[in-house]
Amino acid sequence: MFDKNNRYRGYLFAEMMAALAVMGVLLVGFAVSLDGFRRFNDYQLVRQRCIAAAQAQLESITERGKPLNDEDFEQLWPKLTVSIQESPGTGQWQGLKLVEVAVRDRSFNRQVQVKLSRYILEDKSLSGEEQ
Numbered sequence: 268m269f270d271k272n273n274r275y276r277g278y279l280f281a282e283m284m285a286a287l288a289v290m291g292v293l294l295v296g297f298a299v300s301l302d303g304f305r306r307f308n309d310y311q312l313v314r315q316r317c318i319a320a321a322q323a324q325l326e327s328i329t330e331r332g333k334p335l336n337d338e339d340f341e342q343l344w345p346k347l348t349v350s351i352q353e354s355p356g357t358g359q360w361q362g363l364k365l366v367e368v369a370v371r372d373r374s375f376n377r378q379v380q381v382k383l384s385r386y387i388l389e390d391k392s393l394s395g396e397e398q
Contacts, residue, residue, distance in 0.1 A: 310374040317370040317381035320344045324351065324368045325385050347372050360386050 320340070327335045334340075334351055348371045356363035363386040371380045 306375055313372050313374040313379045317379055320347050321368045321370045321381050321383040328366050329387050356386055364389055
């Protein structure tokens with residue numbers, strides 16, 4: 268006797284394999300996109316930390332006339348490196364000091380660097396005394 272379902276026996280197996288292959292491709296694509304989002308979010312977090320550290324240094328120099336202590340900076344922002352440069356203002360900014368703060372860190376393989384600058388009065392320079 269001939270069974271009707273016998274000739275469709277391989278069709279169900281092929282359909283299941285195709286569905287599993289499509290699901291596998293979707294899962295791999297999802298995992299890759301999640302890794303990309305993770306890297307992007309980490310970069311943005313490191314960048315925000317650099318901005319906060321640079322702003323704190325500029326505020327400290329503006330208000331106290333000197334940057335944060337190295338110990339305080341290291342405690343607040345471990346792994347960040349900071350460099351501060353001071354130069355006299357030119358042109359319409361003559362009589363003021365230009366203070367530039369650069370903060371660096373790494374996010375995976377990318378170097379994150381933020382540079383902020385501000386003109387301040389000469390008596391509030393890095394070499395000025397606290398009043």
